[in-house]
Amino acid sequence: MDCKGCEWDVVSNELNTLRLFDVLKIEYSGYLRNYTADELMNRVESAGFRCRRYAHNQIAVRIGLDRHGMLSCLRV
Numbered sequence: 001m002d003c004k005g006c007e008w009d010v011v012s013n014e015l016n017t018l019r020l021f022d023v024l025k026i027e028y029s030g031y032l033r034n035y036t037a038d039e040l041m042n043r044v045e046s047a048g049f050r051c052r053r054y055a056h057n058q059i060a061v062r063i064g065l066d067r068h069g070m071l072s073c074l075r076v
Contacts, residue, residue: 001024001027002027004029007028007040008030008035008040011026012043015046019075022075023072023074023075024044024072025070026040026070028040028068028069028071037053037067044071049074050073050074051071051073054070054071055070
């Protein structure tokens with residue numbers, strides 16, 4: 001999922017749809033919507049996934065992984 005800030009809306013409003021997938025990869029940009037990666041991960045994990053957080057470029061490292069990076073999630 002790479003939707004430039006809408007990932008929070010999708011995760012918040014479409015949990016039943018997300019449960020149709022076994023694997024989710026989400027690029028998050030929390031600084032666009034004022035949420036943290038922990039909040040996003042908790043929401044996805046509440047739908048039955050286990051997530052790991054990754055930096056996918058140097059920008060993510062510089063501004064902090066709590067605001068920009070990648071989640072890789074597997075349904076458990």
